[in-house]
Amino acid sequence: MTDRDSNSDRNREQTTLEFESGDGSSHPGPPRFVTVGESFVNPNGNDMETRDELAPWNPRGDASYSWHVRDAPADSSATPTAAPITEFVPDVPGTYTLALEAPDGTHELTVRAFPEADERAPRPQVSLEATVTDDQIALEATATVTDGSDADLEVEYYVDDRDEATISADGTIPTAEITEPVRVYAVAVGERHSVPDALELVPDESANAGVRLEQPFEAPTWVENALVYEIFTRRFPDQDEPTFQTIADRLDHLESLGVDVLWLTPFLEAESGFGTPMDRGGPHGYNTRDYFSPDSDLGSLEDLEALVEACHDREIRVVFDLVINHTSETHPFYEAAVDSSHPDHERYRDWYRWEDTDEREPDTYFGWDGIPNLDHSNPAVREYLLEVIDFWAPKVDGFRTDVAWGVPLGFWTEVHDRLTSADTDFFLLDETLPSDVDMGGGRFHMHHDDVLHDTLEAIGEWAGAADAAGTTDAGDADAGQTEIKAEAGATDEEDAVADEFTDSAAGIDTASADAILEAVAERDRRGGHPDSLWLQYVENHDTDRYLTQYGRDAQKAAAAATFTLPGVPMVYYGQETGLETRREPMNWGAFDDDLHTYYEQLSDLRRTHSALQTDATLERIEYDTETDAAVAYAREDKNGTRVIVVLHFGEGEATVRFDEAVAETDLVTGSTVTRADTAASEGLSTGVTVDTVAVLEVTDADA
Structure with a gap:
């Protein structure tokens, strides 16, 4: 055992809170809502569509699970795959009941399949509330759609399969039935169906008629009007001694800027630690080698906890960049999985997705060399990842989830339930590009607003002034990094990746600055959950610096858009101080003072003026x-x-x-x-x- 392995095991033993998903059983969670032909499948390959499967919650790698259809529409022949975590494709509209056979019994799951629809049509939105009296609880759903066809919308109500309650045709529930918490879901249905909303009915003698109403999908209040600040963890502190402590030494800068949330890019033991050259993406940390140990060059777990405490002393929350789609190829699990002579080969051989099982060629996305995809269809993998999540959740205030689109939706549903049940203030931000509104409604509180970002870039391209040399810093990235979006001299495949990641504004006429208003309207057209928040950013660790690309005036206007449009603004370290390349060290002592003052002014105004x-x-x-x-x-x-x-x-x-x-x-x-x-x-x-x-x-x- 190496010193690193010993530290990891010691850290794992420090988990102090007990987490469980749902009621602690294997029940696979809330009802699922899909369109006919829309698949609960998790394919290999470069398809950037979000993935999904049906899975037991609180999974055990050593347990046996199986699925079958208990009830289905008359003409259906759909059958779940013979696997513990199953794939299922509804083939006709209607309601399906699937049964999960697990060690703790049989659990039923409702799957509602709506008719196929034109995906170009706007999706409706629904917001669920209720009025409670001594006799009944009257559900009240507000359904809207951006094309104005609200009157054509119907609302369907569902009780969670784990709960006992009866909803009448008029949307009422007898108050006397609420002796245990009951969760109710509403789905608006028109040409397409909405992301569901939910309402928790909780028995509470101190509440009106003995029932308290809770909104389980709402974001924590502390993030609704926050300013998020992202740092490239190994580049932000003084480079003479870049550690958690020297990050803490610079928190006065964040406090003066009015930062409410500090997003730390990965700080765990990773293949791309200090010393990683820029032609390999720099020390980005997105290829994890140990999920339970911080990079020792940054400091110990105790040093990290001291940094979090120092942030909390300044009323700054800390968000941890969670990377569980893939690992490094030097992770011990992967090394065992690819080596048939390894003593742990049989244990880990099925922990990864394989493009070629016999040759042990891993499944990866878009030529992202060296970061094999984990197999979330394996209960043992999910069990382990939940252990990782349980370990880090008590130590931070939220997770930003890297490549969230590569992890099945149902897993994120379980994670949301697991974490928010233990701490209603815990925050979840997904990276899904292009953004997918199905990541809301009980999975994530906030989404990257790629449409606004790409619109700002498109405007900057024609309105802004390029730097004198007419160059960009695109060459700073390399196909070895996790989130590469563009690269100088890229292959055809990598160019296709850049196209995939940068076409979010394709349906918007970006020939005028008015396009930023169309970008915001696109959220509603897509049918985002009413409580979903949108992270508004000019740049991040995956993009070139806006200042370098489009000039100072355009950068200031773009930043002002993120601070004055409805959403949550984010500043990437150095954006406010004049940095010109995406991952260079912070320019301590060499700030562009005028630009820095401008960002302080934007932050002060938004914080103090409710109209913004x-x-x-x-x-x-x-x-x-x-x-x-x-x-x-x-x-x-x-x-x-x-x-x-x-x-x-x-x-x-x-x-x-x-x-x-x-x-x-x-x-x-x-x-x-x-x-x-x-x-x-x-x-x-x-x-x-x-x-x-x-x-x-x-x-x-x-x-």
Whole structure:
């Protein structure tokens, strides 16, 4: 046993909380809602569609599980595969009941299959509430769809298969039946079906009529209006001694910026630790070698916990980048799996997905060399990964999940239930590109807004000014890194990957800055869960620096968009200080002070002005401008406070005219805004001239 193995085992013994999924049984979780032909399958290969399977919860690698159809629509011949974690493809519309035979008994699961539909049509959204009286609980679902066909929507209600309650045709439940917690689901159905919403009915003598209502899919309140700050963990601290302690030494910078959430890219023992050259992606850490030990060069587990505590002292939450789609090829499990002479070969040979089983050629995505995909169809793998999750969850405030689309949806449903049942404040953020709204509704609280990001890049490409050399830093990445999106001199396959990752704005006309409003509207068109939050970012560790690509003015406007549109803004370390390449060391002592001050101003304004926060409405307004690089829109909070936001992505100044009276002071900088003539713009009473951004309070909302 190596010292690293010894440390890992010692760390694993420090898990202090007991977690369980659902009721602790093997029951496979809540009802599932799909479209006919939509598969519960988990294929090999480069398909970026999210994967899914039906699986026992709280799995044991040494247990026996089997599945069969107990009830199905009359014309169905669909059958689950003969595997403990099964694949199943509903073949006709209707309701299926599948039975899981497990060591602790037989468990039934409802699968509702809706008719095939045109995927180009907008998906509806549904929000579930209830009114409780002494006699009954009346479910109240609000269903909407962006094409305005709300009246054509129907709502279906389902009780969790693990619970005992009866829903009548009019959507009521006798209050007397709620002697144990009962979870109810609602699905809106039109041309397509919605992501489900849920309501937990909890017996509580102190509540109205003895029943408390809980919204299990809501995000923790602490993240709703947060500022997220991502650091490339091994590049952020001083490079003379880059450790958890020297990261903690720099927390004053985060505090002054108004950061609420610190996202740490992977800090575990990994193949790509310190010393990894930039042509291999730099020290990114996305190829894990030990799931229970921090990189010893960064420090010990106790050092990490001290960093988290130091963050908490500043009211900064910490999010851990969880990488459980794949491991490093130097992970001990993989080394055993590929070596038939290894003493643990039989134990681990089925822990990975194989492109060629006989040759032990691993399944990977898009030529991502050296990071073999784990086999989530193996109960032993799931059991182990839940142990990893149980170990880290008490030590941090949330997980950002790398390549979440490569892990079956049902596993994330179990993870959400497991963690939020133990701690309702625990936070989950998925990386799914292109984003998939099915990651919401009981799986993740927040999604990467790839549509807005790609729209901002598309605008910057034509509106912004390239750096003097006209170069980018795309060559900093290499196919060996986990999340490569583009690479100079890439192969055809790798170019295809870049296309896959960067086509999220393909359906949006990005020829004008107004496209950012279309990007936000796309969330509703896709049918995102009403409680889902969206992470809005200009750049991250997988992209080139916006400043280098498109220039200073465009970068400032793009950042202002992420701070003033409804969503949660994220800043990637160095974005606010003038870094020019994606993974270079932080430029301590050499900040672009003007840019840094600008980001502090954006953060201060959003934190103190409710009209710019997540729940405030976004409204298109009529405006006039001589350039496609400018856009204007309104935000308004629930108290009627209203602001006009004007953004300009181009060089120099832009004049924008609109028909609302506004104050003289730009809320971003505190300076007096330059007024412009409106004589040539019929019906538009106000004109302003801006460099990159102005946020102006409306003085008469009825004007």
